[in-house]
Amino acid sequence: MSDYKTIFKEEIIGKWIDENEDIEITNKRFVKLNKQYETLYNFTLAYNNYMTHKKNYNSGKEKLTMVESHILLDIVDNPKITVGELAKKWEKTPSAISQTIKTLLKKEFIYREISPENAKYFYLYPSIKGKEFTNCHKKYDNIDIVKTSKTLLEKFSLDEVVSFYMVMEEYTKLLKKKDSK
Structure with a gap:
């Protein structure tokens, strides 16, 4: 949980990204931000699989x-x-x-x-x-x-x-x- 807070403090709160920033900075930032958002991606994938899995809902x-x-x-x-x-x-x-x-x-x-x-x-x-x-x-x-x-x-x-x-x-x-x- 504290990793999420750290990422918010270091990369999001009070920050804005320059579209012309150096690619090295972009890549470092992406690694940090993507790590946090992988949680959301994984949740979305898991929930999508849950939604598309056929079940009988105890109906027979x-x-x-x-x-x-x-x-x-x-x-x-x-x-x-x-x-x-x-x-x-x-x-x-x-x-x-x-x-x-x-x-x-x-x-x-x-x-x-x-x-x-x-x-x-x-x-x-x-x-x-x-x-x-x-x-x-x-x-x-x-x-x-x-x-x-x-x-x-x-x-x-x-x-x-x-x-x-x-x-x-x-x-x-x-x-x-x-x-x-």
């Missing part, structure tokens, strides 16, 4: 990724939702969301109905199977969130864990702001 043999199961959750909690609405919420293209929808349709977790106002649009609804899976998923997530939080609290104070979430929230805003430029 059917498996979905975290993204698939959370899109299904959105459909269960918002029947009559459209691909466009899901794309907006998930900040994905309608085409990307449509790929997930195809998986959910194929597994019979959802069904779709053509919009009476415009035949180009479909409304998405959960099937009974989709609702049952989502119930299992919610129970699984509740247990997993509590277990993970308790594990973190064994090593960190409540204030530190809350700060972690606050930092993630702010970091997310920074990333979204960069993406919009």
Whole structure:
């Protein structure tokens, strides 16, 4: 932990980087800064692997990724939702969301109905199977969130864990702001 503080004090707080600085200085600084940010990169890679790993959420043999199961959750909690609405919420293209929808349709977790106002649009609804899976998923997530939080609290104070979430929230805003430029 103190290495992080040292890097902040030596390389970040009260500092600015000249775009024309000598390459030797750039390389030395990069080694220090990158060491700190490798923690973030490793977390991102590990979490991405966790998100894309298919699991059954204690529902039986059917498996979905975290993204698939959370899109299904959105459909269960918002029947009559459209691909466009899901794309907006998930900040994905309608085409990307449509790929997930195809998986959910194929597994019979959802069904779709053509919009009476415009035949180009479909409304998405959960099937009974989709609702049952989502119930299992919610129970699984509740247990997993509590277990993970308790594990973190064994090593960190409540204030530190809350700060972690606050930092993630702010970091997310920074990333979204960069993406919009």
